[in-house]
Amino acid sequence: MDDPSLTSSPPPRVDTPPLHRETSLARVSMLPWGLFLLALAAAAFLAWKLWQPEDIGDPLATSLVAFEKQDKLTVFSAELAPVVSSNDSRMFGLVNAKQVAVIPARVDYTINLASVGRDRLSWNVEAQTLGVRLPPLTVSRPNLDEARAQYLRDGLWIGRDAQDKLTRDNTRLAEAQAVQQAANPVLMNLARQAAKEAISQNLSIPLQVAGYTKAKVVVTFDQ
Known part of the structure; x- marks a missing residue:
């Protein structure tokens, strides 16, 4: 056990x-x-x-690079409708004719960015504000749309030569009237405002990409 x-x-x-x-x-x-x-x-x-970023660069140089990409900028367009009339007299005043025409026209308002150099730019470091002074607006030659023109003719007999002369005269008058209408202060102010907004937008984005996230753009025109 x-x-x-x-x-x-x-x-x-x-x-x-x-x-x-x-x-x-x-x-x-x-x-x-x-x-x-x-x-x-x-x-x-x-x-x-x-x-x-060691150095976010010169804001003026950044803006000039943005301008170099566009030589001429169309900022505004206006559709006009000149109403003109012309007369034709032949055979010692025995045959008279009149033509009234409404000819649509278009004009473009542009800025010549090629003329914008460093002398037209300024940078306020404290306010983070870029100042841009633009040259005057350029108004293009009116583009007449004679395919959409409307004509009203008056006369007992209007020959081909008379009709061609009336049309040429109305075209010339319509172009001159469109130039006057394009220079209207209301249209010019609208074009300047459109230019300011376009330039401000075009420069704000490159500045933000370059590191100036709080930058503002103030646009003025030559007096």
Whole structure:
């Protein structure tokens, strides 16, 4: 019979204190997140060093480059409808004819950007404002749409030669009248306002891309 005193007993069990075990598990679980955040910070620092702007450049040079892309800018167009009349007399005044014409015309208002140099630009550093002084607007020669013209003729007999002369005279008068209408102060003010908005928009975008995110553009015209 075996002696109970000789029976081997298992080694005593040593339990890890609960607080120590939870602390170890917390350290193990936080380790991957710590490494991830460290790698993220390092990547952000390297990206900043690579992409940080050393010098965002001269705002005037940036604006001049934007102007160089467009030699002439059409900022406004107006549709006009001159109403003119001409007369023709032949055979010592015995045969008379009259023609009234309504000839649609179009005029374009443009800015010559080729004449805008550094002397027409100014930069206010504190206000972050770019000043642009534009040359006067250029009004194009009226483009008459004689295909849509309407004619009213009066006369007992209008020959081909008389009709051609009446049409030529009305075309000349319509062009001259369209030039006068295009110079109307209301149309000129509308064209200037359109020019200011177009130039401001065309220059604001390159300035923002160059780093001047708060830049403003103030456009004026030669007096």
